[in-house]
Amino acid sequence: MRMYDLIMKKRNGMELSTEEINFFVDGYTKGAIPDYQVSALMMAIYFQKMNKRETADLTMAMVNSGETIDLSAIKGKKVDKHSTGGVGDTTTLILGPIVAAAGVPVAKMSGRGLGHTGGTIDKLESFKGFSVEMPIEKFVEDVNTIKISVVGQTANLAPADKKLYALRDVTATVDNLSLIASSIMSKKIAAGADAIVLDVKTGSGAFMKEGNSAFELAKEMVDIGNNVGRNTIGVVTDMDQPLGFAVGNILEVEEAIDTLRGHGPKDLTELCLTLGSHMLVLADRAENAGEARKILQNVIKSGEGIKKLKEFVTAQGGDASCIDNPELFEKASIIEPVLAPQDGYVKGIKADDIGLAALVLGAGRETKESPIDLAVGVVLQKKIGDYVAKGEPIAIIHANDKAKKEAAEKMIIDAFNITSEKVEARALIRGIVTKNGIEKY
Ligand code: URA
Ligand code: CA
Numbered sequence: 001m002r003m004y005d006l007i008m009k010k011r012n013g014m015e016l017s018t019e020e021i022n023f024f025v026d027g028y029t030k031g032a033i034p035d036y037q038v039s040a041l042m043m044a045i046y047f048q049k050m051n052k053r054e055t056a057d058l059t060m061a062m063v064n065s066g067e068t069i070d071l072s073a074i075k076g077k078k079v080d081k082h083s084t085g086g087v088g089d090t091t092t093l094i095l096g097p098i099v100a101a102a103g104v105p106v107a108k109m110s111g112r113g114l115g116h117t118g119g120t121i122d123k124l125e126s127f128k129g130f131s132v133e134m135p136i137e138k139f140v141e142d143v144n145t146i147k148i149s150v151v152g153q154t155a156n157l158a159p160a161d162k163k164l165y166a167l168r169d170v171t172a173t174v175d176n177l178s179l180i181a182s183s184i185m186s187k188k189i190a191a192g193a194d195a196i197v198l199d200v201k202t203g204s205g206a207f208m209k210e211g212n213s214a215f216e217l218a219k220e221m222v223d224i225g226n227n228v229g230r231n232t233i234g235v236v237t238d239m240d241q242p243l244g245f246a247v248g249n250i251l252e253v254e255e256a257i258d259t260l261r262g263h264g265p266k267d268l269t270e271l272c273l274t275l276g277s278h279m280l281v282l283a284d285r286a287e288n289a290g291e292a293r294k295i296l297q298n299v300i301k302s303g304e305g306i307k308k309l310k311e312f313v314t315a316q317g318g319d320a321s322c323i324d325n326p327e328l329f330e331k332a333s334i335i336e337p338v339l340a341p342q343d344g345y346v347k348g349i350k351a352d353d354i355g356l357a358a359l360v361l362g363a364g365r366e367t368k369e370s371p372i373d374l375a376v377g378v379v380l381q382k383k384i385g386d387y388v389a390k391g392e393p394i395a396i397i398h399a400n401d402k403a404k405k406e407a408a409e410k411m412i413i414d415a416f417n418i419t420s421e422k423v424e425a426r427a428l429i430r431g432i433v434t435k436n437g438i439e440k441y
Contacts, residue, residue: 001019001020001023003023003027003037003041004037006020006023006024006041007037007040007041007044010041010045010048011040011044012048013048015054018053018057021054021057021058021061025062025065026061028160028163028164029065029159029163035167039167039171039173042164042167042168042171042173043171043173045173045176045178045179046172046176046179049177050178052220052223052227055182055224056182056223056224058179059181059182059185059228060186060189060228062160062164062182062183063158063186065159065160066157066159066190067157068189068192069109069154069192071140071192071194073140073144074105074107074140075144076104076105077104077105077195077282077284078107078192078195078283079104079106079195079197079279080107080108080191080196080197081275081279082184082196082199083199083201084184084198084199084200084201084206085115085201085207086239086242086351087116087239087242087243087247087351087358088242088243088245088252088351088354088355089243090243090246090252090255090259090268091199091243091268091271091272091275092108092120093120093123093253093256093309094256094260094272095272095276095279096108096148096150097306097309098260098272098276098305099279099280099296100146100147100308100312101305101307101308102280102285102296103147103285104279104280104285105143105147105148105283106143106147106148106149107139107140107143107149108151109150109152109153110132110153111152111153115355115359115364116354116356116358116359116363116364117248117249117252117355117359117364117377118249118363118372120150121150122249122374123252123253124253124313124316125374126253126329126330126374127313127319128318128319129317129318129319130313130318131316132150132151132152133152134149134316136151142315146308146311146312146315147308148311148312149315149316150312150316153187157187158186158190160186161183161186161187164179164183175207177213177216177217177220180207180217181217181220181221181224182224184198184221185221188225189228194230194231195230195231195279196231196233197232197233197275197282198218198232198235199271200215200218200235200236200237201214201237201238202237202239202240203238203240204240204241204348204350204351205239205240205241205351205355206239214430215236215430215431215433215438218234218235218236218433222433222435231282232435233278233282233432233433234432234434235274235431235432235433236430236431236433237271237274237428237429237430238426238427238428238429240348240384240426241351241383241426242349242355243265243268243271244259244265244268245265245380245381245383246380247354247357247358247363247377247378247380248358248363248375248376248379249363249372249375249377250329250375251377251378251398254329255268256309257306257309259272260305261300261306262301270428270429271428271429273296274289274429276292277292277296280292280295280296309323310323330374331375331398332373332375332398332400333399333400334397334400334401334402334405335397335398335399336396336397336399337381337393337395337396337397338393338396338397338409338412338413339391339392339393339394340382340388340389340390340391340394340416341418342390342418343388343390343418343420344387344388344419344420345387345418346382346383346384346386346387346388346394346423347417347419347423348384348417349382349383349384349415350414350417353411353412353415354378354380354411354415357378357407357408357411358377358378360404360407360408361376361378361397361398361399361400361401361405362376362400362401363376363377373400375398376400377398378395378408378412380394380395381394381395381396382394382395382416383425384423385423385424385425388418394412394413394416395412397412427441429441
């Protein structure tokens with residue numbers, strides 16, 4: 001088999017066989033096929049696309065390129081959740097504890113990631129001493145006893161995806177449905193979940209900026225999961241403005257704590273209840289989403305959710321005392337409001353640009369090696385549909401550097417679109433995708 005022939009076949013719009021897909025994934029992972037040939041193939045796929053069979057084959061070839069995690073020592077059905085990424089998305093810190101408190105095992109592999117803020121692991125490290133480095137035996141034991149554990153992603157999970165994603169990133173071939181779907185699903189499948197709930201974002205802060213393409217991406221991933229025996233559903237949700245109010249690491253942890261206590265932002269609470277309900281149904285803990293939602297609402301109301309967070313943080317070596325005493329969290333040295341430049345209704349808040357403001361403040365990583373400042377970020381004071389008077393705060397900046405604060409302030413003002421006409425608040429949950437089809441709300 002020759003790589004040249006595969007490139008030409010795809011360039012001419014033909015279908016690649018299972019053997020051909022295995023050949024290039026295996027050869028690329030081992031270093032036997034050079035970057036320039038795989039780049040050309042990625043560009044051919046970008047223009048000519050792949051069908052469902054090719055996409056499923058690519059997914060499984062990437063799964064089989066490294067180790068797969070066996071979670072069979074954990075009792076019960078393991079349901080994983082994945083979000084396609086957004087700004088200020090703190091759901092894992094809330095979902096993990098409430099789903100675990102409802103009795104469903106949460107065995108999560110997580111990463112640090114590049115982005116506007118740190119990933120789930122960075123946020124968890126806001127609790128001093130918290131560690132995700134542990135032998136797999138402790139991971140399994142913690143999930144069996146307290147129902148939740150988060151471990152760092154091993155280097156050898158879907159290594160083919162790691163190489164391909166890095167290559168796509170520098171060759172303008174990221175935003176292809178089949179390539180995104182197979183990339184995400186290969187990691188979820190390799191991580192061993194029995195069932196998967198996907199939160200597919202749509203809007204200015206998402207990969208899929210336009211509604212229909214988010215549904216198509218969700219369907220593609222749902223079909224891959226179900227084709228390989230993992231019950232998978234997708235929820236399409238709005239990311240046309242940041243989720244909740246806080247964008248930053250400690251700031252988001254504080255927001256998660258508020259939400260677990262039952263007084264978090266409305267959109268964040270709603271998203272967690274929706275995704276969590278589907279997780280409970282897939283884990284056979286509830287008959288339907290309505291019953292599941294009641295269970296989760298009770299978990300929050302009774303305080304079991306916040307208690308679970310404390311147990312989880314303590315089990316992984318973290319100092320849980322700041323959950324009851326948030327003044328113990330590290331604070332930024334400059335905390336200042338951003339004032340509205342005019343009267344009116346908030347029509348839009350570019351999620352991407354708020355994310356970039358948080359990045360400029362130091363909340364995220366620009367390269368893999370950049371340090372993160374856990375204390376800095378942005379806390380919105382207004383969301384889409386709200387009225388704001390000139391001079392009223394639209395956001396609060398938490399900064400440790402005056403020049404960075406000034407840069408972020410400009411970006412936040414530019415990110416807000418304020419108009420004189422009244423604006424409707426936006427629907428958060430846009431629809432649901434299952435193996436049976438797409439339901440738009
Ligand atoms: N996230 C991934 O893991 N892969 C993609 O291709 C896009 C987003
Ligand atoms: Ca948030």
